[in-house]
Amino acid sequence: MTPRQILIAYQTLIIKELIRTFRIWPQTIMPAAITMTLYFLIFGKLVGSQIHPLQGFSYMQYIVPGLIMMSVITNSYIHASASFFGMKFQRSIEEILISPMPNVIILLGFITGAVIRAFIVSLIVLCIALLFTHISIAHTVLMVFIILMTSIFFATAGLINAVFARTFDDVSWVPSFVLTPLTYLGGVFFSISMLSAFWRKLAMLNPVWYIVDLFRYTMLGITDANIYLALFVLLLGSVLFFIYALHLIAKSPRLRS
Numbered sequence: 124m125t126p127r128q129i130l131i132a133y134q135t136l137i138i139k140e141l142i143r144t145f146r147i148w149p150q151t152i153m154p155a156a157i158t159m160t161l162y163f164l165i166f167g168k169l170v171g172s173q174i175h176p177l178q179g180f181s182y183m184q185y186i187v188p189g190l191i192m193m194s195v196i197t198n199s200y201i202h203a204s205a206s207f208f209g210m211k212f213q214r215s216i217e218e219i220l221i222s223p224m225p226n227v228i229i230l231l232g233f234i235t236g237a238v239i240r241a242f243i244v245s246l247i248v249l250c251i252a253l254l255f256t257h258i259s260i261a262h263t264v265l266m267v268f269i270i271l272m273t274s275i276f277f278a279t280a281g282l283i284n285a286v287f288a289r290t291f292d293d294v295s296w297v298p299s300f301v302l303t304p305l306t307y308l309g310g311v312f313f314s315i316s317m318l319s320a321f322w323r324k325l326a327m328l329n330p331v332w333y334i335v336d337l338f339r340y341t342m343l344g345i346t347d348a349n350i351y352l353a354l355f356v357l358l359l360g361s362v363l364f365f366i367y368a369l370h371l372i373a374k375s376p377r378l379r380s
Contacts, residue, residue, distance in 0.1 A: 140236025
């Protein structure tokens with residue numbers, strides 16, 4: 124394929140993903156807006172009013188970065204896994220695999236669709252947060268970069284899940300029993316300094332904690348973790364998952380059975 128043909132193929136995949144996102148917006152965008160509004164009302168407004176400020180910020184302000192990152196993680200993962208598995212289930216993915224389109228473009232097409240959805244949802248959550256509290260962003264460029272890398276990381280993980288999944292239950296299992304616990308225990312609603320020494324060490328094994336804490340640094344300028352270590356964890360995980368997903372698209376018998 125010529126570079127122009129590759130670009131057209133890439134654009135076509137992105138357009139397909141965007142059409143899917145906006146065609147079923149009550150399932151892809153609306154739930155995040157409703158869920159995050161409830162989090163702000165219950166945890167931020169009602170519970171947060173009883174909690175002392177954390178590191179110089181009100182509890183409402185403190186949980187905003189974590190809730191934005193929660194929506195990015197969930198939506199990027201679900202988008203990539205559901206979209207890819209849907210095509211796999213309908214066997215239409217085979218038409219893409221036998222086309223002259225490079226495997227890396229196929230992978231980037233699905234990831235880009237998930238990234239765009241994650242950015243849309245994160246912007247919606249930020250707008251909702253501004254209805255409840257004042258937020259000033261400490262590092263805007265880094266914040267955008269972290270959203271980008273986080274959505275790539277979890278979109279790639281979702282696609283890997285879709286490759287191995289045999290039923291729709293296999294796709295929904297990981298978000299329910301892996302992502303949700305990791306996210307809730309990843310410092311979204313609390314500071315790691317509030318934990319005892321044992322639980323603090325245990326929390327530091329959670330990769331989501333590093334991502335949430337890094338994103339909180341970009342917004343509020345405060346951190347519990349080493350930001351360079353957190354950035355390294357995120358970048359390394361994204362690269363490893365991307366390489367593995369590319370290998371699966373090229374070689375996995377799950378896509379060719």
